[in-house]
Amino acid sequence: MxxxxxxxxxxxxxxxxxxxxxxxxxxxxxxxxxxxxxxxxxxxxxxxxxxxxxxxxxxxxxxxxxxxxxxxxxxxxxxxxxxxxxxxxxxxxxxxxxxxxxxxxxxxxxxxxxxxxxxxxxxPRTDLVALTAILAATGLLGMTVTTRRAYLAELEERARRLERDRDQQAKLTAAAERARIAREMHDIVTHNLAVMVALADGAALTAAAAPQRAADTLATVATTGRQALGEMQRLLSVLRDGDQAPAGPLGLTPQPGLDDLDQLVEQVRAAGLRVTLVRQGTPGEWGPGAGLAVYRIVQEALTNTLKHAGPRATAQIRLRSTATSVDLEVTDDGTHQPDRPPQCPPVSGHGLPGMIERAAAYGGDVEAGPLPGTGWRVRVRLHFDDGKGRT
Incomplete structure (x- = not known):
């Protein structure tokens, strides 16, 4: 048919x-x-x-x-x-x-x-009644067929609209996921490469005078590289397999959070940057998404410090937590920073824009700019009205 x-x-x-x-x-x-x-x-x-x-x-x-x-x-x-x-x-x-x-x-x-x-x-009267009934039935049949066809056409059009909406939503979801993965890749690659470059420079300077120290530094470079490679492979496996990505060191491993800030600070210290971490208050039950946002913002700020603040710079991280908010401040003294941008760069790359996107997801804002004299400050405020944040 x-x-x-x-x-x-x-x-x-x-x-x-x-x-x-x-x-x-x-x-x-x-x-x-x-x-x-x-x-x-x-x-x-x-x-x-x-x-x-x-x-x-x-x-x-x-x-x-x-x-x-x-x-x-x-x-x-x-x-x-x-x-x-x-x-x-x-x-x-x-x-x-x-x-x-x-x-x-x-x-x-x-x-x-x-x-x-x-x-x-x-x-005859009987023929009149019969023909009148047949006439009415014929008209009703035509109108019924028209109504049914219109109803079916509306259902088909609605199905086409739903399919278009589904495809559009899938494209938007895929674009958002690609942007998230790109932001994660930037944070991982930029930070780890900055640490590796700083460590390699230090090893090159000490190779002649202290070979053992240079060898230890190069071992740290290798460890940092393996960590970066593992995180990149994990993200690539998510891109390739989606929800079916395997568990394990190359699969859906847990994302870093507030508890991993100390390890991040130690990694940056090993690269030669003197960093102090000051925690105040007690974090609320924000969820892993909020912890990841704070971790990545600190990671990006320290990466910029490594790249721009100079070899003798010092940095300080202040993390003030409450049940419903976070006030994060990362500052450095900015010694020897000839290539440091004089003001907050425009939102066009993945560094500062990534911080802004992460903060905006939690109703927060980002302030970044030079301090009086020398130095640089990044200040971020995140708000969790429900006390749990977003995962």
């Missing part, structure tokens, strides 16, 4: 011609039984021919076949049944393809004609 409907949809004119021929073939026995001769067969063809255009011009087709039927009844004075069938086909086409307001005049004209024939004694 679906294939038949598809073929009919592609060739509507052929379907209308076939229907007109089918109706005419069904009416041939009734017309032949009357023995009307050549004139009668001519009227027979004229009555059925307009049905070919019933879909494209149903109003004109109805009034044409109605006029032909009246002519057959009044001029030929031959009792034939096929004009009634042709009129009913015209009524159905009118109800099927035009608004119901255009159906009422046609139904009224047919019913008036039947009533006149009954009053003149040419139509």
């Amino acid at each position: 679906d294939r038949v409907r598809a073929v009919a949809g592609r060739h509507p004119m052929a379907v209308d011609v076939g229907l007109a021929v089918l109706v005419a073939a069904a009416n041939v026995p009734a017309a032949a039984h009357t023995g009307t001769g050549m004139v009668g067969w001519l009227w027979f063809v004229v009555a059925h021919l307009p049905l070919v255009w019933r879909r494209r011009a149903p109003v004109a087709v109805f009034w044409m076949v109605f006029a032909v039927a009246l002519t057959v009844w009044t001029v030929t004075r031959v009792d034939v049944a096929y004009p009634v069938i042709v009129i009913l086909v015209g009524v159905y086409a009118l109800a099927r393809y035009r608004p119901w307001r255009q159906l009422w005049p046609a139904a009224a004209a047919v019913e008036f004609t039947l009533a006149v024939a009954w009053r003149q004694g040419e139509l």
Whole structure:
């Protein structure tokens, strides 16, 4: 049936011609039984021919076949049944393809004609009732089919809209996930490379005077590199396998949080930057997402310090926690910073914009800029109104 409907949809004119021929073939026995001769067969063809255009011009087709039927009844004075069938086909086409307001005049004209024939004694009362019921059923059938087709078309359109919305939502989700992964990759790669560069520079300077110290430093470089490689492989496995990523050191390992800040500070200290961490207050039950945001912001701030503050710089991290908020401040003394930007850079890369995005996810804000004299300060405030934050 679906294939038949598809073929009919592609060739509507052929379907209308076939229907007109089918109706005419069904009416041939009734017309032949009357023995009307050549004139009668001519009227027979004229009555059925307009049905070919019933879909494209149903109003004109109805009034044409109605006029032909009246002519057959009044001029030929031959009792034939096929004009009634042709009129009913015209009524159905009118109800099927035009608004119901255009159906009422046609139904009224047919019913008036039947009533006149009954009053003149040419139509029995039982035939009047039967034809009236058939006329009403034909009109209702056409309107029902129209309503059903419109309902099905609306369901199909709604399904298409839902599919488009689903695809669009999937694309937005994928874009957001790609942005998150890019931000994580930037934080991991930038920080670890900055630490490795600082350690390698230190090893190069001490290789001649203190070979053992240089060897220890290079071992730390290797350890840092392996950690960075492991985190990158974990993120790549998430990109490749999604929720099916394997557990373990290269799979969905736990994300860093507040408890890992001490390890981060030790890693930066090993790179040569003197860092102190001051904690105040007791963190609330914010969830792992909030802890990861704080960790990454501190990591990015220390990475910028390593890159821009100079070899003899010192940095301080102040973390003030409450049940519903975090106030984070990372400062450095900024010694020997010839390439340090004089003001907060524009939001175009992954460093400061990444901090801003992470803070905005928790209703926070970021302040970054130079201190009076020398030095740099990054201050971040995060708010957790529900005391749990977002995961």
